[in-house]
Each structure stands twice: as C-alpha cells, then as structure tokens.
Amino acid sequence: MNSWPGLKNSWEGVDAYFTSANSEGTLIFWTLVCVAILCFVTWSAARHESETGKKN
C-alpha cells in the first residue's frame, strides 16, 4: 500500500496505489463529501423547482 502524501514515498511493495490508500479515515472523509454533494445538489434542485413553481 502506498504512503503518499507522506514522507517516505516509493513504488516498492505498492499494491493499492491511489491517494491516501493507507488511511481509511481519509477515504471515509472523501466518501462522506461525495454523499454530501449528492444530497445537497438534489435538495438545492428541489428548492429551485419549488421557487420557480411559485413564481410562475
């Protein structure tokens, strides 16, 4: 598994080679950000539709 971003970087012994692959906490963080974006955009679109519905 990799170690970047980190102090000692190398291709030796690498398997999962993507960013933060050695930090499950960071991967959970990015996963939660993805979910938050999807929920926020869906909510935002629904609010926009409701507002335009009231105007017209």
Add this chain to the structure above:
Amino acid sequence: MTLEQLTSYVAAQSSASAEGWYYLMTALMIAIHVGFLLYEVGASRMQNAVASGVKNLLAFAFMIPTFWLFGWYIYLAFPHGFVPMDMEGYGVPWNVSMGPMLSDQLTGVFWAAFTLFACTTASIFSGAVIERIRISSFVFLAVLLGSVCWNLGASWGWHYDGWLVTQFGFHDVAAAGVVHMIAGWFAFGVILNLGPRVGRYNSDGTMNELEGHDLRFSFIGLMMIIMGFFGFLGACLIWPGLGGLGMQEVTTWTQIYGAPATLSSFVYNTLMGMAGGMIGAFWMSKGNPFWMMSGALAGIFACASGLDVYYPGLAFVLGFVGGVIIIPANNLLHKIFKIDDPVGAIAVHGVGGTWGVLAMGIFASGVPGASSAIPDASLWGQIVGGLTMFAVGFVPGYGVSFVMKMMGWLRVPDHIQIAGLDKSELNLKATNY
C-alpha cells in the same frame, strides 16, 4: 513448441497487440473531432453553420501532414528546452523511421495517436473563434498550436526526459496542462486580438447572447467528445512491457513518465470526475444543459493530471469543483476582458486545465517518479509546470495573432459577418428548410 519459438511468438503477440491498441485508440479519438464539429456547428448561428464545419474539417486535414512534417520531430527533439537533441535523423520526415518498417511497428501508431492529440488542441481553439475568424488565418493558427506549441509543451512536461519532469517532477499524465491549458490559453491570446462577433457587445459595454441555431447538435457533439476522450486517455498509457523506466520487473501498464498505472485508475477517475463536473455545473448554472456538458469535460480535466493516482471519491470532488468554477470564470473573463468565447473554451479548457494541474500538487504531492531521475510530484512542480503551460499557449497565441491583426489577416470584415459567412464566402447554406 521450443522455448525459442515460444519466446518469438510471445514477442510477436506483444508487439502486434501494442500496435493494435494505439491503432484503435487513434480511431476512437476521431470521435473527439466529430464531437467538436457538431458542437461548434450547433453553437453557430444558421448563417455561419457550414463555415464552422469547414473550419473544423480543415483543422483536421492540416494537422495530419504538418504533424508528420515537423510536429512529431518537435515533440521528440526538444525535451531539454529550446536546443534540439541529436536523434540521428529519427523523426524527420525524410528518415526511414517516418514510414512503415517491419523492425519498428510502433512509431507509426504512436505518431498517429499524437497527431490526434494535436487535432484535439486545434479543435479546442476552434470553438473559441467561430463566426468571425478568417478560415485561412484559423488554419495557420491551428497549425501553430497543434504542430508547434503543444508539441513543445508536451516535450517539456509530457515526456520522461522533459526538463519539467526531471527537474520539477511535473505530473500531468492525461494532459490537463499539456493539452487543455495550452489550447485554452492560446485561444485566449488569439481572441484578445480577434475581437467579439458583430452584435455581441453594445456600445455601453453590455453583452448580448448570440444563441447557436441548434442546441441538439451541441448535446450530441459534447457526448461524442466525452466518448472520444476514452481513446485519448487510453493512448496516454504505455502498453505493458514498453515502459517502466528503471523498473525492469514492471508488468503493468505505465503512464507516460514510466511509472505503473492501470486502465482501472483511468476509468475510475475519468467517470467519477466527469459525473462530478456535470453535477457541479448543473448546480451552478441551475440546470443549463450547455454548461452541464461543458462541466462534464471540465470534470475530466480537473482529474487529468493525477488520473493515475487519485482515489475515485476525491476525483468526484475535484470534478465537482471543476464544474462549479468554470461558470463564474467564464463570466469573469467576459466581464474583465470583453472577450467573446461562444463555447466557453477558455473557461473549460484553460481554467479547468489549470485547476487540474494545481489539484495534483495540492492533493497528491509525494507521488514518486518512475526512477531516481524523476523527483516526487509536488505543488511547486505543478505551479512551475502550470505557469510554463500558460506561457507556451498564451504568448505565441497573442503574439502571432497580434501580427496577423496588424497585417489585416485575422478577422472577417463586419459586413461579411452580418451577411453570414456561409452565403458570402462559401455560397452555401446549412439546410434547405
């Protein structure tokens, strides 16, 4: 079968497979050109639709011979700066390497793939200048971009021996800077001199929308571009066994700098970035489909520099940011510089590509090079690389188009624009209904 026969058979299969891969990726990349053509024809008003299509066809046609004449040589010869390496004739058009050889099955397909990369740069530029650039001057500038400028940037930053790579660890595997920044900022330099279309701005500085004649063409075109980009990205990888500089045991694909990579990393991050960009632009534009499609492209470019190393969740977020920022960036560029970029090419490719280059330094610093000759990726390296790509695009775009403007060889006269380019210059019309 003897061991010798088996070794020969495996070598032949490997060589032919690599050749076939780049052949197919080249074919797939033609979809990018089809897409740009449809996109720009749709974004043009009916009176200029044919002229926009002709311009695209000519960019394609001129790029191929000029890339054979000098474009490929520039890419190969200049990784160390402005002084060419001595390659003993390799890459010049009168050398045997620039024709089919039984002992070298790969040069031809590599040349073809790079030629299609060059066509992509010209197509990016093409959309920004529709409806008011002279066709001849467009062709000249497209050749300058696609067969000279881009190649120089690629030689410096998209080559295992390029000075940006060996000195700064510049990391741009899928060409966010090398293709998109250079093409986008080249277009910016040109349209500062070209000026807006007649009717775009009022005397008080306010802007009018000059809507294209058929948004459906643009929809299909943009989806074709996205499809074609899978060919572009596939051709950015080096077939197993051909790369792996200083890593003899490498049996995977490698990226263009020789470090391990996989098609999975490319497809994970391309799709996630594209989706993020489309959703970001949907939110920012409140559902404008033109920007959603452009956002999809910007999302791909946002992930392009680190397409080989991003976590897919991070790629989605980077793409989302890319899709969000291109809309205010486009508005800001129009407001400050009073430019006219009908397809948002500068925002999507120039700004989106810049974000992609910087994001690599922010989120993936420390990725090691393939060998000790290549430093780890860093934010500083990405900043230096980004500034270089901006200069390689903007300086020649602005400088050469300025000279052409002084010569009166750049812009279609206003009365021809008003009458329509199709009727005035081509004596044609796009449809008979």
